Amino acid sequence: MASKTDFLRVSSPSRSFLQALSGSSSSNGFPKLKVSSFRGMPSLWISDEEILDLAVPFQFALVGFFPSKLPSLDSIRNFFFNLKLNGDVSISLLDSSHILIKLENDLDYCHIFCHRSYLVFN
Known part of the structure; x- marks a missing residue:
């Protein structure tokens, strides 16, 4: 049976949403996010490769x-x-x-x- 840890193991301390958006380097494998806008609304651009990387644990x-x-x-x-x-x-x-x-x-x-x-x- 699995350990009682969170199913998304995060090895580094948690970061704020602003820190995640700023693209600061991260040791937990989360990609740097490119902030943009689409039709006047804030958006995040994530490449197909980054999406596949995020899907690996699943x-x-x-x-x-x-x-x-x-x-x-x-x-x-x-x-x-x-x-x-x-x-x-x-x-x-x-x-x-x-x-x-x-x-x-x-x-x-x-x-x-x-x-x-x-x-x-x-």
Whole structure:
């Protein structure tokens, strides 16, 4: 089971929004943002390569949906722990009926994805 750290591991101290926009160097891998405007509105320009880099932590991620009541996060984590996956799994709450399931490898991803649905603690 994954450690109880945030699913987006940030190794440097947090920065303000202004610092992020200023393009100051960052050790956490977040790209320098190019500030511009589009149709008179402030905008950020991010290249296709930067978007792909930002997507890397989610390459083996799935979104789980609970049509009725969402079980506790601990219950969901225990359920995935009991599946005896090869790598770590990280479970995060997205909203009242969706969870983010971040897996570590493609074998676990295929195992979960191909099963399509699970019954988690009734």
